[in-house]
Amino acid sequence: MSAISAADIISILKEEVENYNWDAEEQEVGSVIWVGDGIATIYGIDHAMYGEIVIFDNGIKGMVQDIRRNEIGCILFGSDTGIKEGTKVIRTKKKAGIPVGEGYIGRIINALGEPVDGKGEIPAKDYRPIEEEAPGITQRRSVNTPLETGILSIDSMFPIGRGQRELIIGDRQTGKTSIALDTIINQRGKGVICIYVAIGQKASSVAKLVSTLEHHGALDYTIVLVSTASEPASLQYIAPYAGTALGEYFMYQGKDVLMVYDDLSKHAVAYRALSLLLERPPGREAYPGDVFYLHSRLLERSSRLNDELGGGSITALPIVETQAGDVSSYIPTNVISITDGQIFLESDLFFAGMRPAVNVGLSVSRVGGAAQTKAMKKASGSIRIDLAQYREMEVFTQFSSDLDDNTKRQLQHGKVLMELLKQPLAHPLSLHEQVMTLCLANNRIFDSVEVKKIKEYQKGILEFIDRKFPKIGFEIEEKKALTDELIEQIMEAAKEYKSR
């Protein structure tokens, strides 16, 4: 047996000491003082940052939301059963974020980025913080490409550009979700990635929406991020930010993204619940003072990037629900002032059969006009004024029977326009169909048709022109302009259709 010499032992010890890794990790550990209603108060993690993720003993994650003198207020991303006084909490030193990647397209996920559609794990390419600073002024460019909704009343009068934020507002059951859904369906083959964020909705409504998307083949380019009404308020609160983080991943690759937040009223309610539980002072309608910032910092992240940054965009369609058509209450006025326009849906119009129930007088699009195609601009020239005149005249002439011919003609034209703007669900119209419809309406082609038969007539004439004179539609789509020759050709075709 060979004995180890003292020198050997010393040299081994020396080597050990020299190679010892001194980068010992120091971990801050705190303990729970109080827990309840999805909120935990923690003592001992003094250096935690606002928005940092902390992990509890039982694996549940939380996010730091309140930093007080001796304690930290934290919202829980899961059930609080199993967390009690004294439960240990560790810091992660990481801000809340979600995994992102192309694999998410076509999937249904929750606010933490975990799949909920039972189709297995999603491979992540990156990890992005849910709260990100909005692009600065120099990083942006103005809106210049249209985002076509396929809905005639919107594309003609309230056009939306890629990078714009257009609010959809109205009472309950007025077709708000349907407009967003139709817009997503219309993006097929247009290279736009859609992200639908459902906040505080019934799981059954979301399931119905997903099956509609699937039915129309729209799930292939859509991500659905769900935080249903039964989930903790904390998850509902982070859902739109998490969705935007995913959108930003694609935007910074130069892609165009459409974000739908359905809806921000429920988001504000979830935030109000958290704030009250965190004992922040309530303000108007019991919302906390920073409820404006809640939505402005979210919607500012939608933008059109300049070419050096790839030219990608995020277009936002936030949805807000009003009570009894009151647009002047707290959350609606806030979001109206943040966005670049709103599409106002009215119950009375909806119940009168006007669907989509867009109120032409109260809706507006502030920047989309710059992105509207020349063809659409020319074709939709006077439609808003014609409709406004019609509505005014309709009120005045309600009780009088002997009207002069000019008034009668204007009334008939107004009725025709209202009828043409009706559109069933999931029946988007392409650019050339919309332009041809408006061109025919401007030239009073529909005025001689019985009002009840207008939709049928419109369908017939559009099909006829597409079949017999496909060049017209092709040229409008190709050149995106409506020349005088094209108008002439459309009128010729209309004459031929009439004389069949």
Ligand SMILES: Nc1ncnc2c1ncn2[C@@H]1O[C@H](COP(=O)(O)OP(=O)(O)OP(=O)(O)O)[C@@H](O)[C@H]1O
């Ligand atoms: N253009 C349309 N044509 C026919 N029906 C429509 C149209 N738009 C909406 N609807 C119908 O109106 C109902 C309400 O629509 P939707 O769910 O989109 O409204 P909402 O305002 O989002 O409702 P909620 O208050 O539940 O969020 C649905 O049953 C839908 O099928």
